Amino acid sequence: MALNFSHSHVSEKPMKITEGLSESHDGVFSADIVDVLPSDPFGMDMNNTFTAITGWLEDLQADYRQCERDEIGDGDHQLFARLSIIWNNAMRFQEFPESHWSGSLFGFEGDGSCAGSFVSPTSVDKVMSRVGESSDGGENANVHPALGFCLYHLGVKDLLSVSMVCKSLHTTVCDDSLLWKHIHISQPLNEKITDEALLRLTERAHGTMQCLRIVDCSKITEDCLRKVLERNPQVVKLGVPGCTRISIDGLVRILRDLKSAGKLKVKHLETGGLYGVTKDHYDELLDLLDIDNNVNKTIIQKPRYYHRGYTFASCDDVVRALDIEMCRKCENWRIVYDCPAEDCKGKEECRACSLCVQRCVQCGRCINGVYEETFCLEFLCSGCSKLLKLPLV
Amino acid sequence: MSKKIIFESSEGESFEVDEAVALECQTIKNMIEDDCTDGGIPLANVNSATLTKVIDYCKKHVEAAAAAEANAGDKDIYGANKDIELKTWDEEFVKVDQPLLFDLMLAANFLIIPGLLDLTCKTMMRGKTVLQIREIFHIKKDYTDAEEAEVRKENAWAFE
Numbered sequence: 336m337a338l339n340f341s342h343s344h345v346s347e348k349p350m351k352i353t354e355g356l357s358e359s360h361d362g363v364f365s366a367d368i369v370d371v372l373p374s375d376p377f378g379m380d381m382n383n384t385f386t387a388i389t390g391w392l393e394d395l396q397a398d399y400r401q402c403e404r405d406e407i408g409d410g411d412h413q414l415f416a417r418l419s420i421i422w423n424n425a426m427r428f429q430e431f432p433e434s435h436w437s438g439s440l441f442g443f444e445g446d447g448s449c450a451g452s453f454v455s456p457t458s459v460d461k462v463m464s465r466v467g468e469s470s471d472g473g474e475n476a477n478v479h480p481a482l483g484f485c486l487y488h489l490g491v492k493d494l495l496s497v498s499m500v501c502k503s504l505h506t507t508v509c510d511d512s513l514l515w516k517h518i519h520i521s522q523p524l525n526e527k528i529t530d531e532a533l534l535r536l537t538e539r540a541h542g543t544m545q546c547l548r549i550v551d552c553s554k555i556t557e558d559c560l561r562k563v564l565e566r567n568p569q570v571v572k573l574g575v576p577g578c579t580r581i582s583i584d585g586l587v588r589i590l591r592d593l594k595s596a597g598k599l600k601v602k603h604l605e606t607g608g609l610y611g612v613t614k615d616h617y618d619e620l621l622d623l624l625d626i627d628n629n630v631n632k633t634i635i636q637k638p639r640y641y642h643r644g645y646t647f648a649s650c651d652d653v654v655r656a657l658d659i660e661m662c663r664k665c666e667n668w669r670i671v672y673d674c675p676a677e678d679c680k681g682k683e684e685c686r687a688c689s690l691c692v693q694r695c696v697q698c699g700r701c702i703n704g705v706y707e708e709t710f711c712l713e714f715l716c717s718g719c720s721k722l723l724k725l726p727l728v
Numbered sequence: 729m730s731k732k733i734i735f736e737s738s739e740g741e742s743f744e745v746d747e748a749v750a751l752e753c754q755t756i757k758n759m760i761e762d763d764c765t766d767g768g769i770p771l772a773n774v775n776s777a778t779l780t781k782v783i784d785y786c787k788k789h790v791e792a793a794a795a796a797e798a799n800a801g802d803k804d805i806y807g808a809n810k811d812i813e814l815k816t817w818d819e820e821f822v823k824v825d826q827p828l829l830f831d832l833m834l835a836a837n838f839l840i841i842p843g844l845l846d847l848t849c850k851t852m853m854r855g856k857t858v859l860q861i862r863e864i865f866h867i868k869k870d871y872t873d874a875e876e877a878e879v880r881k882e883n884a885w886a887f888e
Contacts, residue, residue, distance in 0.1 A: 486850035
């Protein structure tokens, strides 16, 4: 019965799209190839198409769950998986409820007390007692109490390691939404994280995520970002510096759509100086983020110095509402840097984007006269190159 | 002459520190604000060895903050070096044996010293493998092989 049900769905409307796409990939769907392809190579506004498909998939979601309840065997899953790329995608989106299910399986097995548990940082003891009373009859009873609050100081990668230690820790890491309130992906996970992985991690926040910062994540697409933000309407700080698949157009579109759906709480946006920001983009962003342009200017902001990599180490440092502004020299909307050099301090003419004023990669001061070019074609001022060379002599 | 605060360790030993140093601990800060620090603050769950370290940490960070303040108008080029110096100091500071590190963690948690708590937690856990974590906290693996494979698969993207 379940099989017929799904067939009827496939044959109804989506068949056309299915065929088109699967043909172009010769029927073989590989996540790697898709990752390598540009999101919209011919400017066909694929995003909208995908949004449409995604919407359709969401409609299917309910039906699929129904199927799941009807206990389709593994063989049937395989059948679906082979149907088409669309089905493959559908399966991927469907993994979330499944992964939750498997997570709770580990937690609940032989440990009934965990059902529906929610651990707050104040109830560290609870985490500990849970780790203690593992299913094999309290073998891990003497776990150090420090582990409980350690978890709240760990990055994503360490949390994932912790989740593999034992069943109860797996449950804790997967179910404690507070651990996922701030998701910050940078080195070394930035090159590895995929849309699927990010979606799964953000799901763990159960919609309570407040800060999302993905740095140099070249695999994350605009569609993924849209999904994450739709599912986590509480996000206040958003940072996407160096995410090459996310364009300013896409970003503005996502925020605009969220705003019109009444789901936009983002107050701090870190773009990392996306390419091609126009005045329209900038004005719309100010509007979307509720920034009063005049107020924004009068607030004395901490000076920002040019430095290798991105200025902010953690989301606590993100205090500006928007990291770009108009560079007075080239009149483009970019990240504008202050000059730390004594004789330039506070001078407007040395406040400019990195293209207008060459800056030392070490200290961020403007370079006039003597400088040295590093191996990576970056510049070092004479002071810093001396400092850096001293230990070598 | 700044005001002095007296801590009393679990062994009953007294430690006199400047108020500025004590203010690094949120818990003590609250007590000072509530004006109930006269006659010393008994810390029944912090032993002398740990307390000495905690005070060292607070002192260093108060000094570093003061130095940064004083140099704010100075050359910022060296500001970066100061940061590096403090980081190196922190790294040296947590090169202690595990029981003491645990005690420091608990003390930092109790006294609410965010910097120290963060530092100790990270030292303890950052970059540790699953096996190492099991070893540090004496946790026995309770996964069956199949379950472990499942969890590994779930996180495979991050560890490949």
